[in-house]
Amino acid sequence: MFDRLLRLNDGVLGGMPPLRTVINTAAALIFLTLSTLILSYDSVFSSVVGLAGLQVGSVAPQDIRAPISLTYESAVLTERRRQLVMQEVSPVYDPPDPTVSRQQISLLGQVITFIDNIRQDPFGSPEQKANDLAQITALTLDSEIVALILSMDSDTWRAVTAEMNLVLERVMREAIREVDLPQILDQLPTQVSVRFDAPTSSVVIAFVGDLVRPNRFPNTAATNQQREAAVAAVQPESISFERGQVIVREGERIEELDLEAFRQFGLLDSQDRRWQSIIRAFLSSSVVLAGFALYVIRTGSHFPLVERTELLLIMGGLFLIALMGGRAFQSATAAPLIYLYPAAALGLVYVAIIGTDIALIGMIALGFLIGTSSENSLEVATLVAAGGVVGALTLRRSERFNSYFRAGLVVAAVNVLVVVIFHLEIQANPAAANLPLLLVYGFxxxxxxxxxxxxxxxxxxxxxxxxxxxxxxxLSQPNQPLLQRLLREAPGTYQHSLQVANLGEQAADAVGANAALVRVAALYHDIGKMLNPAFFVENQADNVNPHDMLNDPYRSASLIISHVTDGEKLARQYRLPQRVRDFILEHHGTTLVSYFYNQAVNQAGDDESVDIEQFKYPGPKPQTRETAILMLADSCESTVRAIKPTNRQEIAEIIGRIFDSRAREGQLDESHLTLDDLTTLRGIFIEMLQAVFHPRINYPASGASVTAPTVADTRPARWLEADTLTSRPRDPEVDSPPPALPVPDTKPSPPRAESRTSLTQELPPVMRDDDDSPLPDVPPLRRTKTNGTTESKPNDVGNNPANTAPSLPESNTSEGDQQSGEENNI
Incomplete structure (x- = not known):
């Protein structure tokens, strides 16, 4: 479906490039980016086992020592010292604000006046007065203090209020900071005169304590200025290391100071090294992309991965996964696990999905990229590429399970050979001490x-x-549910599909197309006929044609055309691959169901009132070589079976007209078939259809004499002998040598023609298998007499007046434009 949308958008964007080109370009850029990141992952993300992966809190994998003697200014220690100095600078406060003191003393006077009014209220009850006192927002008076206030006589209350003013004024005269407030509140009892008893003193303390406020506030600007001056006075802290001195011991947690030392000594990847790694990875990936692009240019624009963007994305994704796996195996330092990495599996997968050529390119590219990021670049590249290439070439029958294990054994042998080659000289190569382990890994x-x-x-x-x-x-197994259903519900269509599958498979193999795909698609291309099997001639019996009862060309055409869309729905329901579903939609292209169109024109009296689009298949036209091969195979098989030619020349004429018609109508324009391909396909079709539909001689009744073939029967004698031996068991009476017959003076007419005429007169109306509509008069084939002149072959269907189809317009039956048994496309 994804590729179908791309085809619909190709060429629709005006001056802009087709959508497929845009998608392919974007896929190439994404591949380039991801492969670059995978190859340079160690430098970009510092994930390689060693110092590059260490961070604060990590455990040191080993004792890490200073490689050289070095003294450097430690930004970590200097920052710590600065933070400590800043904390030691005390905040700067402004002088006490007298406004605050005056506000609080004034507030106390207002509160006292309010309480006096409550106390002197002659109408208020004690409970009401207590509630009024509790409403004072400036104070938080508990019930005991309220009761004391209301129970005091006037003289005592006046003395208490005077003491409140005195104590509050005395306290607010001092400098009060926010931090000093708790201490001042604790000292309030000492500020009250000793002449007051404890309950009375508690009233004074409660009022003053609620009204005391800070009157000295910090000066932020002055404080920051002092802190900055203090920080500026701090001298940078330095750290010195001697060569070989331990920075951090194995098993210890890495601290920020240790990490700073690693950076100073260059033990971690520097920025320059990171960019060098990225550039190297980018250039390596670009070389791979350029090689692939050149191969596509040399192969042609119909390269499968370019035609099917979805397949291109899947193949690219598999390649990146394989590349990522190789980099992961390379990162393991405990053992040379790269020798154990089954990279050749990518080549086998490519062979099974797209073909050997792309598998070879993919494995060479994978070996190159993994090799460029390895210490032993040549050895690793050879190990990956050689194993993958040989494995891909070994996998000849990718549809067999044992072929994969056989290819795996060949890859194992190649891996062992590569290991031996690179580790042959033990003294020259210290790594050869691991040779037994490497051999096991390679196998x-x-x-x-x-x-x-x-x-x-x-x-x-x-x-x-x-x-x-x-x-x-x-999918090709006969026990598939969909094929079993086709066999039961439309047996004629099933047999037709088998013939087309055999024909298409051989033809595809001859031109280098995907023969297995063509065969499977041919088996399923007409599954839509199961929904209305009786409307297709190969499934009709007892000379009953439902189209005669309909007598509605529009309805008949709709039923015939619907087998394409119905088939696609069935294929989707049974989860057939999209590539197979494409065959169902494309095997008729945009051809015309001409019989019913002509019938509609005859009924309407003119062709202007008939919408020709209602009689055309929805398409699209074949988009690949495989779908075009199926279209031609389907057309040729059905037409040859319908016309029943008697010799190779007639079969060649039928196939030639079909090919010419398809090309003339533009049905093959988007399929990428070349003229050489068409020539090869034509020859294959002629040979195979000649073998399937070769004529047979007619046998007389039991006891009658056998007439020897006349001059008109030009077949070799071995054909006649084969027909005789394979048609029935040998009967001594019938098969005994006939008596000698006198040679007549005149040449009798060929008994074959008489037999064919008598047989065809009993046939029902013929249905064309290509456009699946009733076959009109089959145009006569020109035949050669023994005297060199030509004669037209009688029309088998036309010999039966009861079954004669409506005549076609002259333009459809004229010489040079004659339509064969397929009519709609030819």
Missing amino acids: LNGILTGVVALSALYVVSVVFNLPTSLKLVE
């Missing part, structure tokens, strides 16, 4: 290759529903 690599390839193919076929070789084998 296990090959064994894992087959397992990983099969697992990956299964996942890809399930997740993306791709027509892999294994998936095609599964």
Whole structure:
């Protein structure tokens, strides 16, 4: 579906490039970016095992020592010292604000006046007065203080209020900071005169304590200025290390100061080294992309990965996953695990999905990229590329499970050979001490290759529903539910599909197309006929044609055309791969159901009142070589079966007209078939259809004499003998040598023509299998007499007046434009 949308958008954007080109370009840029990141992952993300991965809180993997003697200014120690100095600077406060003192003393006077009014209220009850006192927002008086206030006589209350003013004024005269407030409140009892008893003193303390406020506030600007001056006076702190001195010991936690030392000594990747790694990875990925682009240019624009963007994305994704796996195995330092990495599995997967050529390119590219990021670059690149290339070339039958394990054994042998080559001289190569382990790893690599390839193919076929070789084998099995249903509900269509599958498979193989895909698609291309099987001639019996009862060309055409869209829906319901569903939609292209169109024109009296689009298949036209091959195979098989030609020349004429018609109507314009391909396909079709539909001789009744073939029957004698031997068991009476017959003076007419005429007169109306509408008069084939003149072959269907189809317009039956048994496209 994704590729279909791209095809619909190609060329629709005016001067802008087609959408497919935009998507392919974006995919190339994404691939370039991701491959660059994967190759330079160690430098970009500092994830390699060693010092590059250390951070604050990490555990040191080993004793880390200073490589050289060095003294440097420590930004960490200097910052710590500055923070300490800033904390030691005390805040600067402004002088006491007298406004605050005056406000609080004035507030006390207002509160006292309010209380006096409550106390002197002759009408208020004690409870009401207590409630009024509790409403004073400036004070927080508990019930005991309220009761004392209301119970005091006037003289005592006046003495208490005077003491309140005196104490508050005395306290507010002092400098009060926010931090000093708790201490002042604790000292309030000492400020009250000793002549007051404890309950009375508590009233004074309660009032003053609620009204005391800070009157001295910090000066932020002055404080910051002093702190800045103090920080500026701090001298940078320095740290010195001697060469070999331990910076951090194994197992200790890395602190910020240790990490700073690593940076100073250059033990971590520097920015320059990081950019160098990124640039190297980018250039390596660019070389791979450029090589792939050149291959596509040399192959042609119809390269499968370019035609199917979805497949291009999947192949690119698999390549990046393989590259990521290789980098992960390279990062392991405990053992040389890169020798165990089954990289060749990518090549086997590519062979099964897209073909050997792209598998070879992919494995060479993978070996190159993994090698450029490895210490032993040449050895690793050779190990990956050689194993992958040989494995891909070994996998000849990718549809067989044992082929993958056989290819894995070959990869194992190649890996062992590569290891021996690079570690042959033990004294010259210290790493050769690990030779036995490397040999084991190389062998296990090959064994894992087959397992990983099969697992990956299964996942890809399930997740993306791709027509892999294994998936095609599964779909081609006769016990598939959809094929079993086709056999039961439309047996004639099933047999037709088998013939088209055989024909298309051989033709695709001859021109280098995907023969397995064509065969599977041919088996399913007409599944839509199951919904209305009786309306298609191959499924009709007892000379009953439902189209005669409909007598509605529009309805008949709709039923015929709908087998394409119905088939696509059935294919989607049974989860057939999108590539197979494309065959169902494209195998008729945008051809015309001409019989019913002509019938509609005859009924209307003119063609202007008939909408020709209602009689055309929805398409699209074949977009690939495979779908075009199926279109031609379907047309040729159905037409040859309908016309029943008697010799090779007539078959060649029918196939030639079909090919010419398809090309003339533009049905093959988007399929990328070349003229050489068409020539090859034509020859294959002629040979195979001649073998399937070759004529047979007619046998007389039991006891009658057998007439020897006349001059008109130009077939070799071995054909006649084969017909006789394969048609029935040998009967001594019938098969005994006939008596000698006198030679007549005149040449009798060929018994074959008489037999054919008598048989065809009993046939029902013929249905064309290509556009699946009733076959009109089949145009006569020109035949050669024995005397060199030509004669027209009688029209088999036209010999039966009861079954003669409506005549076509002259333009459809004229010489040079004659339509064969397919009519709609030819």
